[in-house]
Amino acid sequence: MKFTLGKKDTQTKARTGTLITDHGDIQTPIFMPVGTAATVKAVHQRELKDDIKAQIILGNTYHLYLRPGLDILEKAGGLHKFNGWDRPILTDSGGYQVFSLAGTRKIKEEGVMFKSHIDGSKHEFTPENVMDIQRTIGADIIMAFDECTPYPCEYGYARNSMELTHRWLKRCINRFDTTEGKYGYSQTLFPIVQGSVYKDLRKQSAEFIASCDREGNAIGGLSVGEPAEMMYEMTELVTDILPSDKPRYLMGVGTPANILECIALGVDMFDCVMPTRNARNGMLFTSEGIINIRNEKWKDDFNPIDPAIGNYASTFYSKAYLRHLTISKEILAAQIASIHNLAFYLWLVGQAREHILAGDFGVWKDHMVKKVSTRL
Numbered sequence: 001m002k003f004t005l006g007k008k009d010t011q012t013k014a015r016t017g018t019l020i021t022d023h024g025d026i027q028t029p030i031f032m033p034v035g036t037a038a039t040v041k042a043v044h045q046r047e048l049k050d051d052i053k054a055q056i057i058l059g060n061t062y063h064l065y066l067r068p069g070l071d072i073l074e075k076a077g078g079l080h081k082f083n084g085w086d087r088p089i090l091t092d093s094g095g096y097q098v099f100s101l102a103g104t105r106k107i108k109e110e111g112v113m114f115k116s117h118i119d120g121s122k123h124e125f126t127p128e129n130v131m132d133i134q135r136t137i138g139a140d141i142i143m144a145f146d147e148c149t150p151y152p153c154e155y156g157y158a159r160n161s162m163e164l165t166h167r168w169l170k171r172c173i174n175r176f177d178t179t180e181g182k183y184g185y186s187q188t189l190f191p192i193v194q195g196s197v198y199k200d201l202r203k204q205s206a207e208f209i210a211s212c213d214r215e216g217n218a219i220g221g222l223s224v225g226e227p228a229e230m231m232y233e234m235t236e237l238v239t240d241i242l243p244s245d246k247p248r249y250l251m252g253v254g255t256p257a258n259i260l261e262c263i264a265l266g267v268d269m270f271d272c273v274m275p276t277r278n279a280r281n282g283m284l285f286t287s288e289g290i291i292n293i294r295n296e297k298w299k300d301d302f303n304p305i306d307p308a309i310g311n312y313a314s315t316f317y318s319k320a321y322l323r324h325l326t327i328s329k330e331i332l333a334a335q336i337a338s339i340h341n342l343a344f345y346l347w348l349v350g351q352a353r354e355h356i357l358a359g360d361f362g363v364w365k366d367h368m369v370k371k372v373s374t375r376l
């Protein structure tokens with residue numbers, strides 16, 4: 001994988017870039033739709049490509065390992081062949097999911113024991129086997145096995161956890177660098193900065209991750225309940241240390257406003273479940289602000305959902321119609337709202353890229369942060 005920097009903004013730390021992978025190029029800043037169990041919920045691959053203009057989607061090691069399982073994925077020739085998404089894929093390493101889904105807190109030096117949330121079967125993730133698992137899934141970008149520290153957590157816990165994550169990273173690198181991809185294309189490993197919300201730990205972790213000199217770097221341990229100001233402070237501290245010629249991925253972020261603020265702090269890649277999860281609850285992000293489509297006020301609003309972002313679903317369907325579908329719990333509601341929200345997120349980062357190139361990102365960002373946060 002290669003990353004070429006494009007234009008650096010003069011008023012902020014925002015920049016454009018291009019990530020070149022064996023499954024295609026990614027223009028940054030970029031938002032990556034979450035595709036947990038080999039699917040971006042309620043959305044066809046064709047819609048992801050043509051309507052949403054997604055350039056890279058996520059997969060989830062924890063979920064895919066449990067179901068459909070590695071044997072099926074390997075027989076299929078990897079995740080790209082299995083779900084038919086032939087563009088880039090990134091998978092998380094499973095640590096976060098084990099902590100959040102399987103409710104496991106049994107963390108040892110060796111790795112993490114957990115019970116499947118599906119059938120209660122016992123499993124263990126170690127730095128070594130999650131590298132092998134992600135080799136088999138076949139994502140273009142794979143994440144190191146780490147512990148995402150909860151918020152809040154004691155300084156001592158954060159320090160010990162960060163040091164464990166660093167020891168696990170060395171084991172991930174040793175395993176990854178001594179194994180090959182299984183399907184004839186290259187994969188790359190991103191390490192993850194931890195350190196919770198403690199400045200000295202964040203600095204130490206960012207310096208250690210930078211010293212590993214990998215092709216891209218992730219910022220973890222944020223968007224876990226801390227105040228946004230704290231997220232921004234830790235993000236800025238870390239992006240000032242991570243190498244500027246490598247892509248920076250801020251995990252689990254965030255609202256449209258969070259994403260714009262963090263692009264201004266030098267972040268290139270984002271993922272978040274909000275556009276898809278909130279869509280299923282009738283919460284729409286639009287270029288004019290946030291809409292709760294269940295609200296009575298949209299009952300006879302026959303205007304399109306959001307024609308400004310120029311995709312099919314947001315232009316063809318009215319607010320009144322989507323409200324009707326949503327309160328009627330129609331399947332089509334989840335489909336339209338998911339396509340719209342994801343198209344909005346891709347439109348927003350695309351606009352950010354255009355304004356960085358045009359040289360007016362700072363002013364545009366301040367205006368848009370207010371607009372996208374307005375409750376309509």
Ligand SMILES: CNc1nc2c(CC[C@H]3O[C@H](OC)[C@H](OC)[C@@H](OC)[C@@H]3OC)c3nc(N)[nH]c(=O)c3cc2[nH]1
Binds near residue numbers: 219220251252
């Ligand atoms: C929300 N705030 C949030 N999410 C963090 C994720 C998970 C990202 C993950 O978040 C969902 O899994 C639960 C998504 O599935 C629903 C995954 O997409 C497949 C996504 O994988 C990249 C983190 N992952 C790791 N490995 N390390 C982290 O420190 C970390 C921090 C996060 N903050």
